[in-house]
Amino acid sequence: MKKVLIADDEPNILILMEQTLEQLEDDYDVILLTASNGVQALDIIQTEQPDLVFLDVMMPQMSGLEVCKTVKQILGMSNTYIILLTARGQEFDRQNGLAVGADLFVTKPFRPREILSKSQEVLGLA
Template structure:
């Protein structure tokens, strides 16, 4: 079964994305901040993590860098989901190792499509 982590300090966004993915049969684990996200990635080893950049504790950028640096986590796909839309923010996300970058406000349908695309590309 596919597992996706959704890390965002906004409960409404976490719940919306989780609902959309669970409706498709995807297992979901959530995190309320960056520190929680990193702990859940280490514990659950999700196939993909959706990370908000601006979270308390560790930022999504920090979490992504740590995921990429740890060999046992480095295959985890990462999508940044953030209100930060400036060119340098997008560049920072990709430089940290993100596979995709989605800006808020976002279309839940588009986000789910991007998640499905990344998961399809990474499955054998």
């Protein structure tokens, strides 16, 4: 069973992402998990070991960059595919995200269809 974590402190983004990815639950063996801050996201990543993580860069308690760095560089969870989501689309921000180990950097607003397609690809469902 594949697991996907959506971590974002904006309730509207969480709802949009859940609605977008619910199709995966309907069509495949996928569990959706959610977190509203970085500490909660890190805890879920450590306990549930999701295959795919969508991480908002700017979250309370612990930023998405810190979570990503901890997961990839400290815990060595290289099999966890991390997509950073941010409203900041500057090249500097993208480079920072990739430097801490993110696999992909997506700027908000995003296209739900692209999120679904990328999720299917990463999870080997496409």
